[in-house]
Amino acid sequence: MTGTTGTQIRRAEPGDLPALLAIYNHYIATTPVTFDIELRTMVQRREWLDTFQPTGRYQCFVAVEGGRPIGWASSGKYKEKAAYATSVETSIYLDPAAHGKGLGRALYQTLIDALQGEDIHRLYAAITEPNPASVALHRAFSFRHLGTQIEVGWKFGKFWDVALYERPLAKP
Numbered sequence: 001m002t003g004t005t006g007t008q009i010r011r012a013e014p015g016d017l018p019a020l021l022a023i024y025n026h027y028i029a030t031t032p033v034t035f036d037i038e039l040r041t042m043v044q045r046r047e048w049l050d051t052f053q054p055t056g057r058y059q060c061f062v063a064v065e066g067g068r069p070i071g072w073a074s075s076g077k078y079k080e081k082a083a084y085a086t087s088v089e090t091s092i093y094l095d096p097a098a099h100g101k102g103l104g105r106a107l108y109q110t111l112i113d114a115l116q117g118e119d120i121h122r123l124y125a126a127i128t129e130p131n132p133a134s135v136a137l138h139r140a141f142s143f144r145h146l147g148t149q150i151e152v153g154w155k156f157g158k159f160w161d162v163a164l165y166e167r168p169l170a171k172p
Contacts, residue, residue: 007103009110012049012060012072019069020062021045023095032128032160033093035153051076057088057120061110063103070095073107075115078124086121092137104137112141115169125165128153135163143167 012020025039040048052060052074060074071094078087090111092104112123125143127134143165151159 007063007065007070007101007106009061009063009106011054012052012062012069012074014046014049016062016064016069016072017042017045017049020049020072023069023071023093026096027093032153032155033131033134035128035155035160037155055114055118057085057115057118059111059114061107061114063094063098063107065098070098071103071107073104073111075111075120075123086119087124088115088120088122089124089126091125092134099133104133105140108137108141112169118169120169123167123169127163127165129161129163135165138165138167141167 021040021042024034024036024045027034028036028039049060052058058074058076060072062069063071071092073090073092075088075090078084078089090108092107094103094107115123123143125134125138127138129148144167146164146166148161148163150161152162153160
């Protein structure tokens with residue numbers, strides 16, 4: 001698969017882990033978009049990567065440019081209780097230098113297309129506010145705003161709000 005800039009989009013592989021770890025650790029250290037506050041290790045990211053499968057509810061795709069992963073989109077467990085099994089949470093992270101190139105849309109489209117036909121009823125996304133680019137991306141894929149959790153997370157010496165978005169997996 002190819003993104004809008006000629007960047008290849010494919011399933012995540014173990015060799016992608018160093019780049020994916022660096023991207024995620026950047027967001028941990030410098031932004032509130034993830035509420036992780038301690039940098040992740042390679043062992044932790046390998047465990048994360050091991051949760052994804054070639055088919056099924058939990059999948060991960062990477063955008064690769066010049067042989068180097070520059071972002072990913074994934075679906076994962078929404079909540080622990082069994083009745084939530086047909087709902088998944090989606091995530092997307094791009095190398096900061098990759099923003100504004102249409103890669104987020106290409107990655108999300110690839111992920112959503114791959115999830116079609118799986119036993120999934122709803123997709124969810126949690127967006128730390130403010131994040132207008134992420135809101136625009138999710139709205140472009142027909143996610144709707146369900147509500148906002150006010151001051152739900154504490155990071156960098158302040159409280160942050162998180163907006164919850166949802167969409168049915170089937171085309172609306």
